[in-house]
Amino acid sequence: MKVDILTLFPEMFEGVFQSSILKKAIDQNFLQYHYINFRDYTDNKHNKVDDYPYGGGAGMVLKPQPIFDAIASIEKEETVKPRIILMCPQGEPYTQRKAEELAKEDHLIFICGHYEGYDERIRTGLATDEISIGDYVLTGGELGAMVVIDSVVRLIPGVLGNDTSAVEDSFSTGLLEHPHYTRPAEFRGMKVPDVLLSGNHAHIDTWRRKQALKRTFLRRPDLLENQSFSVEEKEWLKQ
Numbered sequence: 662m663k664v665d666i667l668t669l670f671p672e673m674f675e676g677v678f679q680s681s682i683l684k685k686a687i688d689q690n691f692l693q694y695h696y697i698n699f700r701d702y703t704d705n706k707h708n709k710v711d712d713y714p715y716g717g718g719a720g721m722v723l724k725p726q727p728i729f730d731a732i733a734s735i736e737k738e739e740t741v742k743p744r745i746i747l748m749c750p751q752g753e754p755y756t757q758r759k760a761e762e763l764a765k766e767d768h769l770i771f772i773c774g775h776y777e778g779y780d781e782r783i784r785t786g787l788a789t790d791e792i793s794i795g796d797y798v799l800t801g802g803e804l805g806a807m808v809v810i811d812s813v814v815r816l817i818p819g820v821l822g823n824d825t826s827a828v829e830d831s832f833s834t835g836l837l838e839h840p841h842y843t844r845p846a847e848f849r850g851m852k853v854p855d856v857l858l859s860g861n862h863a864h865i866d867t868w869r870r871k872q873a874l875k876r877t878f879l880r881r882p883d884l885l886e887n888q889s890f891s892v893e894e895k896e897w898l899k900q
């Protein structure tokens with residue numbers, strides 16, 4: 662997968678690309694990434710990337726020209742049109758489903774904005790997707806782009822050691838994850854549930870499913886809306 666990132670602060674990404682999973686993905690050539698500082702594409706002698714809003718009002722707006730020209734500088738394989746993703750609070754709420762959709766793409770381009778936002782022509786004339794990572798305003802789109810890149814790259818087949826962990830992810834089942842335990846079997850008086858020590862995998866799977874349902878019901882009932890349950894599971898939820 663090729664990832665191009667339009668940003669005014671490329672150095673922000675160095676840390677995230679050093680993380681073990683992304684570094685491995687890069688070393689094993691699952692991921693190639695490039696930064697483009699769209700300030701390098703301004704056509705004015707002051708290298709301004711933003712300007713005052715038409716119609717007045719506070720704040721500055723990102724000019725379309727530097728971003729359009731920065732995007733034009735990215736070589737694109739003719740066959741596959743890349744996704745051009747605008748990070749902004751007005752975008753669609755980001756979900757694991759969206760991560761799975763983007764993980765199938767060969768080429769992603771991220772536009773990380775700043776200031777009050779983007780000139781609308783960037784939205785209408787360039788972006789294929791607009792993504793929000795949450796209902797809050799950040800100083801720029803970089804952190805959002807890192808969240809999307811991290812959650813997408815880990816889904817590329819082969820990037821994670823044992824593929825199963827991506828499949829069993831919480832949200833991949835549509836539920837929150839069940840509790841996890843590891844050694845010791847008792848720690849400071851807190852014991853691991855006996856079922857997990859029983860070796861009976863049918864019972865263990867049932868226990869895990871029940872715990873995931875219960876935890877989701879208590880913490881994120883909204884996730885249960887698009888779920889179908891067996892009669893027995895409906896009984897559990899009533900408890």
Ligand SMILES: O=C(OCc1ccccc1)c1cn[nH]c1
Nearest residue numbers: 749774778793794795799801802
């Ligand atoms: O603040 C965000 O992006 C930075 C940004 C971009 C455009 C205008 C203002 C701020 C953001 C919040 N959730 N997802 C993204």
